[in-house]
Structure formats: C-alpha cells, structure tokens
Amino acid sequence: MSTLTIDNVSRWFGNVVAVNDVSMTIGPGVTGLLGPNGAGKSTLINMMAGFLPPSNGTVTLDGEPIWQNEETYRKIGLVPERESMYDFLTGREFVLANAELHGLERPVAAAKKALATVEMAQAATRRIDTYSKGMRQRVKMASALVHEPSVLLLDEPFNGMDPRQRMQLMDLLRRMGAEGRTVLFSSHILEEVEQLASHIEVIVAGRHAASGDFRKIRRLMTDRPHRYVVRSSDDRALAAALIADSSTAGIEVDVQEGELRVQAVDFARFTQLLPRVARELDIRLLTVSPSDESLESVFSYLVAA
Amino acid sequence: MTALYHPTVARLTYRALLGRRRTLMLSALPVLLIAISAVVRAVAGADDSTADGLLSGFALATMVPLIGVIAGTGAIGPEIDDGSVIYLLAKPVKRPVIIFTKLLVAIAVTVAFSAIPTLIAGLILNGNSQQIAVAYALAAVVASIAYSAIFLLLGTVTRHAVVCGLIYALVWESVFGNIVPGARTLSVQQWSLALAQWVGDGDVITSDVGLSTAVVLLTAVTCTATWYAGRRLRALTLAGEA
Numbered sequence: 045m046s047t048l049t050i051d052n053v054s055r056w057f058g059n060v061v062a063v064n065d066v067s068m069t070i071g072p073g074v075t076g077l078l079g080p081n082g083a084g085k086s087t088l089i090n091m092m093a094g095f096l097p098p099s100n101g102t103v104t105l106d107g108e109p110i111w112q113n114e115e116t117y118r119k120i121g122l123v124p125e126r127e128s129m130y131d132f133l134t135g136r137e138f139v140l141a142n143a144e145l146h147g148l149e150r151p152v153a154a155a156k157k158a159l160a161t162v163e164m165a166q167a168a169t170r171r172i173d174t175y176s177k178g179m180r181q182r183v184k185m186a187s188a189l190v191h192e193p194s195v196l197l198l199d200e201p202f203n204g205m206d207p208r209q210r211m212q213l214m215d216l217l218r219r220m221g222a223e224g225r226t227v228l229f230s231s232h233i234l235e236e237v238e239q240l241a242s243h244i245e246v247i248v249a250g251r252h253a254a255s256g257d258f259r260k261i262r263r264l265m266t267d268r269p270h271r272y273v274v275r276s277s278d279d280r281a282l283a284a285a286l287i288a289d290s291s292t293a294g295i296e297v298d299v300q301e302g303e304l305r306v307q308a309v310d311f312a313r314f315t316q317l318l319p320r321v322a323r324e325l326d327i328r329l330l331t332v333s334p335s336d337e338s339l340e341s342v343f344s345y346l347v348a349a
Numbered sequence: 350m351t352a353l354y355h356p357t358v359a360r361l362t363y364r365a366l367l368g369r370r371r372t373l374m375l376s377a378l379p380v381l382l383i384a385i386s387a388v389v390r391a392v393a394g395a396d397d398s399t400a401d402g403l404l405s406g407f408a409l410a411t412m413v414p415l416i417g418v419i420a421g422t423g424a425i426g427p428e429i430d431d432g433s434v435i436y437l438l439a440k441p442v443k444r445p446v447i448i449f450t451k452l453l454v455a456i457a458v459t460v461a462f463s464a465i466p467t468l469i470a471g472l473i474l475n476g477n478s479q480q481i482a483v484a485y486a487l488a489a490v491v492a493s494i495a496y497s498a499i500f501l502l503l504g505t506v507t508r509h510a511v512v513c514g515l516i517y518a519l520v521w522e523s524v525f526g527n528i529v530p531g532a533r534t535l536s537v538q539q540w541s542l543a544l545a546q547w548v549g550d551g552d553v554i555t556s557d558v559g560l561s562t563a564v565v566l567l568t569a570v571t572c573t574a575t576w577y578a579g580r581r582l583r584a585l586t587l588a589g590e591a
Contacts, residue, residue: 090586090587093439094439095435095438095439095585095586095587096586096587097586112583112584114440114441114442114443114444115441117439117440117441118441120439122435122439124432124435124587126431126432126433126435128431128432128433129433129436130361130364130365130433130436132364132365132368133361133364138436141357141360141361141436142436142440144356144357145355145357145358145436145437145440145442146440146441147441147442187436
C-alpha cells in the first residue's frame with residue numbers, strides 16, 4: 045500500500061504557470077485525474093513520476109521525495125503518453141529489459157507473467173514497430189507492471205484505443221485497484237473516468253478544481269445550467285410552452301438568426317419536456333444543440349462551483 | 350548496484366546503435382579508407398610519408414571524429430529526443446551507471462569502426478614500417494575514448510547534438526586546427542597524435558602537443574565530460590504537453 049502526496053505544488057515554465065498550488069493525496073484504489081487538454085495533468089503526472097521537479101511544494105511517495113530518487117522506481121510503474129519505445133525490440137525483449145533494469149531476481153518469468161496479464165503473450169515475439177497502437181499500449185502496461193509496483197501512473201492511457209481494448213484495460217486497472225495498488229490515470233473524457241475511477245481529482249487551468257467520488261462530480265456537472273440552441277417550425281409558440289415549465293430559467297427569441305436560446309436548470313426534466321411539448325403543439329424541431337457542452341465550459345463551471 | 354556497468358543498458362544501446370542504417374553509415378568511411386589504402390599501395394607502393402599523410406589527414410582528422418559523432422551522440426541522443434529514455438530512467442539504476450555503460454558502448458563501437466580500420470589501412474599502406482600502423486591505431490583508440498565522452502555529453506545537452514558534433518569535428522578539428530596554431534593545442538586530434546608520435550619510430554609522426562600535456566588533457570576532458578553527462582541525465586526533465 046502506497047500513498048502519493050502532493051503538497052502545495054506549483055510548477056511554472058518561464059512565465060507560464062502549468063500547475064498552481066495543488067494539494068492532493070492519492071491512496072490505494074483507482075483515481076482519475078480529469079481535466080481538459082492543457083490543464084496541467086501531464087505536468088502533474090511528470091512530477092509524480094520524478095521527471096520534473098516542482099517549482100514550489102513537495103511531491104512524495106510514502107514520505108520519500110520522488111525527484112532525483114531512483115529507488116522510488118521500485119514502487120512506481122509508469123505508462124507514459126508518448127508512443128516512443130525501443131521499437132527495434134520485440135515486445136518480449138522490451139518487457140524483459142524492463143525487468144532486468146529493475147534488478148528482478150527472475151526477469152524472464154516476470155516478463156512472461158506481465159505479458160500474459162495484458163494478453164500480449166501471442167504477439168510478444170513480434171517487433172514493436174509492427175504493433176498497433178492498442179498493442180503498444182498493452183506492452184507499455186506490461187513494462188510498467190513487470191516489477192509489480194504498488195503505484196501505477198498512467199498518462200492518457202485510453203487515447204487511441206478501440207472500445208474492446210479500452211474495456212480490457214479498464215478491467216485490468218480495476219483489478220489492480222482492488223488488489224490495493226494505488227492507480228492514477230489521467231483523462232480528458234468524463235465518461236472514461238466515471239466508468240473506472242472510484243475517486244476523481246479535477247484539474248482545470250492548473251488548479252485543483254474538484255475532488256471526490258464520481259457521483260459528486262457528476263452531480264456538479266449535470267446540475268449546472270445547460271444552454272441549448274433550438275430551431276423549430278414555430279419558435280415563439282415553443283418558447284411560450286417551454287418557459288411555462290420549471291425546468292427552464294430563461295429563453296431568448298433571436299428573430300434575426302431564427303433560433304431560440306434556452307437556459308435549462310433541470311437537465312433531466314428539460315430533455316423530456318422539449319420533445320413532449322413539440323409533439324403536443326405539433327411543432328417540428330429542426331435543431332436542438334447544446335451550446336455550452338464543450339469540456340472547457342463544463343470544467344470552468346466546476347471551478348466556479 | 351555498485352558496478353558502473355549495466356549489461357541491459359549496454360544491450361539496448363548496442364541494438365540502437367547498430368541498426369541497419371546506422372551500421373551502413375558507420376561502415377562507409379572505414380571501407381573508403383581501406384579501399385584508398387589498397388589503391389595507394391598498389392599504385393605508389395609502400396611509402397612511410399604517404400602512409401602518415403593518409404592516416405593523419407583522413408583517418409585521424411576526419412574518420413575518427415565523424416565515427417565518434419555518430420556513435421557518441423547516437424548512444425543517447427535519439428532516446429532523449431523521442432522520449433523512450435523514460436523507460437531507462439524510471440528504474441532504480443543510478444544515472445552515472447547509465448552514462449558510463451553508454452560511454453563504454455560508444456567507445457567500443459568507435460574503436461571497432463575507426464581504430465581497427467586504421468590499423469588495417471596502416472598495415473596495407475606500409476606493413477607497419479616505423480610502427481606507423483600501430484601508432485595511428487593507438488592514437489585512434491585514444492581519440493575514440495575522448496570523442497565518445499565529448500559527443501555523449503553533447504547528446505545529453507542539446508537536441509542538435511549531431512549537427513554540433515559535425516561542426517566541431519569538421520570545422521574545429523579538421524579546418525580550424527590546421528589554420529590557427531593555437532587551436533591545435535585544444536584538439537583531441539593533436540593530443541592523440543602526441544601518443545602516436547611517442548609510439549612511432551623515427552620522426553614521421555609529429556604533434557604540436559607534448560606527451561604529458563596530451564595525456565593530462567585527454568584524461569581531464571574524458572572524465573569531466575562523463576561526469577557532467579551523468580549530472581545532466583540526473584536532472585533530465587520531461588515537460589510534457591502541460
């Protein structure tokens with residue numbers, strides 16, 4: 045059992061602040077590090093993995109500093125986002141080299157076990173440069189697991205994976221978490237994090253925006269006011285009917301653009317209301333599109349919350 | 350781990366260095382040297398000053414530093430560039446061990462592709478008369494060690510290690526050193542020539558630097574470069590995409 049502690053950590057590059065006074069504790073189980081692209085997730089993971097010193101604050105693993113402390117890698121398994129590996133090796137040679145570098149007593153057996161865990165035993169004799177993206181990801185996983193670390197750090201592990209591979213990896217990470225390992229993965233996709241992580245840390249623009257279980261985060265995200273752009277065969281009649289319901293807080297009729305801008309405060313209720321009202325009044329809905337569903341707006345709402 | 354050599358690091362470095370394309374690049378100049386030597390011997394016969402000219406002007410002044418650039422920077426530069434070095438660094442292996450192992454591999458490769466061909470070329474040219482072949486081979490070995498250390502360091506310092514290395518090898522060692530007398534004292538080539546002069550018989554081989562100065566400078570440069578490369582690797586950061 046291992047605990048990663050990030051204590052008042054900031055990291056800046058010149059004038060740019062990538063991580064701004066973040067404190068969090070990551071313990072056993074699966075934790076998702078959620079945030080839009082460029083939020084500082086990779087910077088945080090690089091600091092946790094000992095590849096970047098914090099400009100301010102401390103990053104420790106079980107009380108030991110990670111930066112310039114090679115011995116901590118006995119406990120850490122790292123799955124970097126970057127694709128580059130030793131492409132001229134076969135999968136087996138690569139994982140075996142990782143096992144040897146860890147100084148394991150039985151590197152061949154450890155490599156074999158790790159490759160079996162990620163279901164890459166079959167393709168292990170092929171060169172890495174012949175692998176698909178998903179296969180590369182799995183070999184990276186095997187190399188991170190080969191010394192059975194108590195901490196597993198994964199930077200955007202699901203990028204470029206097909207749904208089946210995604211599910212397999214999720215199962216594997218769930219298993220690791222259930223075994224009492226500290227598993228941390230970053231993602232910019234809420235659904236991914238929600239499916240997998242029992243605990244979520246949200247990072248937005250370098251700041252620690254929210255922390256908690258996924259229900260709490262989900263509620264924060266769905267309870268926010270949603271904005272929609274609606275075009276229909278009779279905008280004015282539709283507007284009148286919608287504003288009568290408590291699920292909406294405001295409607296603007298934009299005559300020039302020929303559209304309605306609706307602010308819904310009860311997301312679930314509004315999604316049922318809109319089609320029902322349209323059917324009853326015999327109004328044709330031409331466009332219904334959320335106007336603020338971009339992750340950035342969801343996240344910036346979270347920061348404000 | 351107390352030893353400064355890690356067999357797995359060495360194996361990975363060898364495999365990276367001796368890929369098909371790089372092996373071809375490494376082989377080109379030695380093959381050319383041996384071919385020229387064979388032609389010269391066949392056309393002009395054995396001649397000590399011709400042997401000295403070819404071994405010093407082509408082998409030691411051009412081939413050894415170029416092979417040194419390819420092997421020295423290639424032993425670590427590409428890994429740092431593409432980020433795969435992360436798999437080496439995320440391990441409980443001391444950074445100096447990684448650097449020292451890579452240095453040994455770079456030296457072995459440089460010696461294999463420069464010092465040995467120099468010896469062969471020398472034997473072809475004049476059958477080691479006046480110890481010229483052995484003297485230049487030894488100079489090539491010594492220069493291989495220093496170049497490997499310098500260019501390995503360069504690989505940890507800049508992403509443009511190959512270009513910087515080429516500029517150093519071609520401009521400083523080959524051109525500048527021949528024009529500006531002072532520059533020759535600060536040249537790996539001249540230091541190794543001092544050793545060649547000491548080994549060779551007669552006065553065919555000459556160097557601008559005294560033997561003891563050469564030995565001190567070679568040792569100092571090699572050790573300092575290796576030590577600093579280890580420090581660079583220890584402080585290597587991966588900024589990521591923020």
